[in-house]
Amino acid sequence: MTAKIKVITQFIVVCLFTISCKHSDEHKYHTVIDKIEANTVEYKGEISSDIYNETIKKVEVIDSDFKFLIPERKSQIVSYKCSECHSQPLEKLKEHKVGEKAAHWNIKLNHAGPETMNCTTCHNKNDFDHLQSLTNSSIDFNFSYKLCSQCHQKEFKDWKGGAHGKQLGGWAPPRLSNTCVNCHNPHNPKFEKRWPVRFNTTVEKERE
Amino acid sequence: MKTLKVFGSLIKDAFLEVTHGSRAYHIWMGVLTLIMLFGMYNYSIQLEQGLSATGMTDRVSWGLYISNFTFLVGVAAAAVMLVLPAYVLKNIDFKQAVLIGEGLAVSALLMCLAFVVADMGGPARLWHMIPGIGVFNFPNSMLAWDVIVLNGYLFINITIPLYILIMRYQGKTPNPKIYIPGVFLSVFWAVAIHMVTAFLYQGLQARPFWNNALLGPRFLASAFAAGPALIIIVLAIIRKFTAFKIADETIKKISMIVTVAAQINLIMLISELFKEFYAPTHHSISAVYLFFGLEGKTALLPWIWTSISLNVMATIALTFHKIRNNLNILYVLCGMLFIAIWIEKGFGLIVPGFIPGPWGKISEYTPSFVEISVTLGIWAMGAFIFTILAKTGIAVEMGQLVYKKK
Amino acid sequence: MSETNKKWYSLNLNRSKKSESCGCGSNSGGCNSDKPKDGFDQIMDISMSRRTAFTKITAGLLIGAGAVSSSCSIIGSDESKEKSAMEWEEYFKGNYKLMTDEEKDKSINRLVRSYELNHGKKINISSKNAEENVLFGYAFNISKCQGYMDCVNACVEENNQDRTSEMQYIRIHEMKDGKGFNFEEADDNYYHEVPADGHFYMGTQCFHCDNPPCVEVCPVQATWKEKDGIVVIDYDWCIGCRYCMAACPYDGRRFNWKTPEVPEEEVNKNQHYLGNRLRKKGVMEKCTFCIQRSREGKNPACVEACPTGSRTFGNLLDPNSTIRWILDNKKVFRLKEDLGTEPKFWYYMD
Ligand code: SF4
Ligand code: SF4
Numbered sequence: 033m034t035a036k037i038k039v040i041t042q043f044i045v046v047c048l049f050t051i052s053c054k055h056s057d058e059h060k061y062h063t064v065i066d067k068i069e070a071n072t073v074e075y076k077g078e079i080s081s082d083i084y085n086e087t088i089k090k091v092e093v094i095d096s097d098f099k100f101l102i103p104e105r106k107s108q109i110v111s112y113k114c115s116e117c118h119s120q121p122l123e124k125l126k127e128h129k130v131g132e133k134a135a136h137w138n139i140k141l142n143h144a145g146p147e148t149m150n151c152t153t154c155h156n157k158n159d160f161d162h163l164q165s166l167t168n169s170s171i172d173f174n175f176s177y178k179l180c181s182q183c184h185q186k187e188f189k190d191w192k193g194g195a196h197g198k199q200l201g202g203w204a205p206p207r208l209s210n211t212c213v214n215c216h217n218p219h220n221p222k223f224e225k226r227w228p229v230r231f232n233t234t235v236e237k238e239r240e
Numbered sequence: 241m242k243t244l245k246v247f248g249s250l251i252k253d254a255f256l257e258v259t260h261g262s263r264a265y266h267i268w269m270g271v272l273t274l275i276m277l278f279g280m281y282n283y284s285i286q287l288e289q290g291l292s293a294t295g296m297t298d299r300v301s302w303g304l305y306i307s308n309f310t311f312l313v314g315v316a317a318a319a320v321m322l323v324l325p326a327y328v329l330k331n332i333d334f335k336q337a338v339l340i341g342e343g344l345a346v347s348a349l350l351m352c353l354a355f356v357v358a359d360m361g362g363p364a365r366l367w368h369m370i371p372g373i374g375v376f377n378f379p380n381s382m383l384a385w386d387v388i389v390l391n392g393y394l395f396i397n398i399t400i401p402l403y404i405l406i407m408r409y410q411g412k413t414p415n416p417k418i419y420i421p422g423v424f425l426s427v428f429w430a431v432a433i434h435m436v437t438a439f440l441y442q443g444l445q446a447r448p449f450w451n452n453a454l455l456g457p458r459f460l461a462s463a464f465a466a467g468p469a470l471i472i473i474v475l476a477i478i479r480k481f482t483a484f485k486i487a488d489e490t491i492k493k494i495s496m497i498v499t500v501a502a503q504i505n506l507i508m509l510i511s512e513l514f515k516e517f518y519a520p521t522h523h524s525i526s527a528v529y530l531f532f533g534l535e536g537k538t539a540l541l542p543w544i545w546t547s548i549s550l551n552v553m554a555t556i557a558l559t560f561h562k563i564r565n566n567l568n569i570l571y572v573l574c575g576m577l578f579i580a581i582w583i584e585k586g587f588g589l590i591v592p593g594f595i596p597g598p599w600g601k602i603s604e605y606t607p608s609f610v611e612i613s614v615t616l617g618i619w620a621m622g623a624f625i626f627t628i629l630a631k632t633g634i635a636v637e638m639g640q641l642v643y644k645k646k
Numbered sequence: 647m648s649e650t651n652k653k654w655y656s657l658n659l660n661r662s663k664k665s666e667s668c669g670c671g672s673n674s675g676g677c678n679s680d681k682p683k684d685g686f687d688q689i690m691d692i693s694m695s696r697r698t699a700f701t702k703i704t705a706g707l708l709i710g711a712g713a714v715s716s717s718c719s720i721i722g723s724d725e726s727k728e729k730s731a732m733e734w735e736e737y738f739k740g741n742y743k744l745m746t747d748e749e750k751d752k753s754i755n756r757l758v759r760s761y762e763l764n765h766g767k768k769i770n771i772s773s774k775n776a777e778e779n780v781l782f783g784y785a786f787n788i789s790k791c792q793g794y795m796d797c798v799n800a801c802v803e804e805n806n807q808d809r810t811s812e813m814q815y816i817r818i819h820e821m822k823d824g825k826g827f828n829f830e831e832a833d834d835n836y837y838h839e840v841p842a843d844g845h846f847y848m849g850t851q852c853f854h855c856d857n858p859p860c861v862e863v864c865p866v867q868a869t870w871k872e873k874d875g876i877v878v879i880d881y882d883w884c885i886g887c888r889y890c891m892a893a894c895p896y897d898g899r900r901f902n903w904k905t906p907e908v909p910e911e912e913v914n915k916n917q918h919y920l921g922n923r924l925r926k927k928g929v930m931e932k933c934t935f936c937i938q939r940s941r942e943g944k945n946p947a948c949v950e951a952c953p954t955g956s957r958t959f960g961n962l963l964d965p966n967s968t969i970r971w972i973l974d975n976k977k978v979f980r981l982k983e984d985l986g987t988e989p990k991f992w993y994y995m996d
Contacts, residue, residue, distance in 0.1 A: 064856035064988040075964040079943035194968020198955030202943040225839040228795040290927035292904035361886015361928025383865035446895035598897040600830030
């Protein structure tokens with residue numbers, strides 16, 4: 033009799049074991065957030081985004097706790113340095129002699145209203161090679177985000193953190209993010225409507 | 241050694257037995273063979289084209305095959321329910337029914353397995369499931385459980401009747417000490433296969449229509465109505481076409497089981513409907529779709545209402561002794577119940593579980609021609625196997641097949 | 647795209663079978679040109695006609711008939727002998743999860759070699775394992791998504807999905823403002839200029855649940871969660887039961903109902919065993935966070951393709967990653983959180 037009971041108990045123990053096995057390691061954490069928090073460690077592995085970013089010229093953003101890369105800008109602007117033309121006063125350039133190429137003629141400012149912004153809100157009348165902040169301190173073209181961030185504080189915060197704007201290269205450090213002007217045209221920051229590049233799947237005819 | 245010889249001789253005799261019979265018998269078997277061949281041909285189309293030959297899509301990814309599988313598991317489970325009174329309570333009445341019941345269980349199980357294989361995208365890779373050479377996700381996957389319990393059940397249901405038949409064949413009385421434990425096990429197991437099959441669906445949090453505590457018990461109730469109902473019909477046919485004696489009393493007792501099960505099933509159905517429609521939540525949409533259709537999509541309406549009305553009518557009629565005890569009416573009622581539950585477990589359970597899909601989209605399901613043919617083929621196979629088993633069994637029981645020592 | 651592949655709306659009652667008789671009788675390639683090939687065939691194919699014929703005869707009777715037939719047949723050239731030997735070995739290989747590194751390499755060599763024999767081109771199949779201290783996660787900004795669908799295109803091209811059935815891992819749902827996340831009323835098949843006024847867009851795909859129900863239910867462990875959190879499928883191990891599909895609450899999985907077809911010149915040859923290598927019919931597949939890219943440090947193709955920056959991918963364990971910043975600082979949520987599946991795919995708004 034006792035032998036029988038023993039066998040049964042053993043059987044039950046084995047059963048419980050099989051059932052509880054499943055919970056041993058995997059289910060140590062209640063939620064995935066717990067798991068993430070418990071295992072957080074700065075990534076120091078061998079994977080790096082450098083190889084994917086090689087071809088892009090970069091500059092580093094350092095702002096409070098954030099440190100990351102953005103594409104360098106000045107080399108991408110066709111007619112930089114500006115002072116190559118803007119050595120003469122604006123009035124003189126505006127006269128526009130025949131035979132001379134017109135520049136900037138197609139730019140129409142469509143960014144906030146005229147009572148808020150005009151060219152000189154951002155461009156420095158006296159130093160064309162730099163931008164200027166609202167308080168007239170000079171801002172490098174590479175770091176134009178500083179200019180945008182004066183008004184767009186919320187977006188700026190999100191951008192620094194990574195919630196706004198696109199990350200280039202890979203997920204691994206070092207981080208390289210697009211800067212504001214890589215996507216938004218500062219003179220016309222809104223995006224136009226356009227056609228999607230394809231249909232969504234037509235496989236199932238679903239509830240319309 | 242001797243057992244083997246007896247077994248060999250039984251097989252030989254059985255072969256002779258099943259190849260000889262009346263003209264009606266031959267026509268019956270011939271027709272079944274034709275349907276089977278037709279089903280097989282269509283299955284070869286499915287093998288070649290892939291499951292796109294069926295009506296299933298990413299949205300409704302299980303259809304006719306799995307519906308029939310689910311239903312047949314119920315039939316298999318219920319067939320054995322008759323075993324208990326027969327063997328244990330020494331109720332002589334039931335004994336003939338039991339042999340038929342176990343034969344039914346075996347053929348239902350083989351059909352189940354055939355349906356599962358037909359439903360696989362890669363039947364050639366099914367060996368991945370065999371423990372030892374494959375990988376078996378036990379105990380996590382309910383499907384793994386299901387494979388185990390179904391095969392175990394098949395094994396039990398083959399061995400017990402085989403033992404009894406072999407003993408009878410030699411003119412001996414089977415030893416109850418040997419088969420009674422097996423009988424108990426198989427009754428317990430019958431409940432298990434059905435619960436496990438219900439858990440297969442019940443355990444999916446993704447499908448609120450199935451994720452419902454009543455599913456398992458309801459499976460049982462409806463199975464214990466449909467299975468014995470089928471047995472009654474089969475017994476009636478056997479009584480008509482063979483010399484096998486089946487007392488009215490046996491059929492009436494079985495009809496008792498059918499009635500009680502059908503009543504319980506109906507109560508559970510009401511309970512389910514109440515839950516879905518008294519306080520409808522987001523999760524009731526599948527039920528709304530099933531019973532009333534959604535936004536003009538009404539493919540299931542005719543089916544489910546046929547099922548419900550047949551079910552209700554049959555159950556009410558069965559409840560009255562007078563009606564039930566008229567055997568001719570009883571057969572009709574059993575037929576109605578069987579069809580009602582077949583629809584309910586098939587179109588009424590599996591398909592709406594997928595509709596609407598995870599993102600609320602409705603895409604309907606209609607089985608394709610290939611799918612229907614394969615399904616018919618598998619049913620024909622089941623009937624074929626059952627006929628063979630029943631014919632042999634009856635011959636042995638009636639003492640027509642006896643082991644001759646040479 | 648042939649008519650027969652469009653099973654979606656029709657009853658199929660009089661499905662006309664494509665004629666695929668092939669009279670050339672040659673054993674080594676050549677005569678299978680007009681037959682759609684699945685991934686397996688594209689790689690492994692010896693002689694479709696022979697195999698098909700054999701399969702048809704033994705249909706439903708002989709398990710594994712295809713492999714047996716082709717390896718037992720008497721074949722002329724050495725090349726096809728080599729192929730059939732490889733096919734045989736491929737058929738009997740084990741579950742990737744349980745393979746040793748050596749076995750993985752062998753299997754990959756076979757796949758690469760077969761593809762080379764058939765197409766004269768090299769493919770590159772990786773078996774790179776998960777990195778230490780990496781757990782992948784994804785964040786989606788519903789304020790930014792404009793419904794351009796660039797992600798879907800990129801995904802299809804990157805992951806060699808079946809072109810004829812238009813299989814897509816990603817769905818973009820167009821939702822009406824003011825209706826909440828009402829998936830029932832969302833338009834998934836829009837085709838007009840985007841973003842439509844008064845609408846917002848929300849993408850779904852496999853969420854790589856941390857407690858994935860799809861993995862629990864698979865009877866043969868053909869799908870599992872890798873150490874870096876990616877839920878993968880071993881295409882050669884899956885038996886096509888579709889239980890996982892029923893178990894997924896997020897419509898994350900796609901099934902190859904028919905032979906997937908990818909034009910040879912469009913095949914992405916940079917592959918991973920668990921990722922975008924060519925599939926065969928009758929197996930499950932789904933988003934793998936572009937395992938062939940993410941394990942190398944790149945972003946998934948959808949993230950790279952999205953012009954709006956709505957999609958963020960990264961290492962959840964790294965406190966300096968952008969995805970972590972989003973989780974810690976934005977009001978994030980996930981879909982159907984009450985199911986306890988713990989998706990590693992978060993949504994947030996500006
Ligand atoms: S979203 Fe679906 S397929 Fe993806 S891991 Fe979760 S349950 Fe599995
Ligand atoms: S379809 Fe494949 S991956 Fe999904 S549960 Fe079945 S065997 Fe597993």
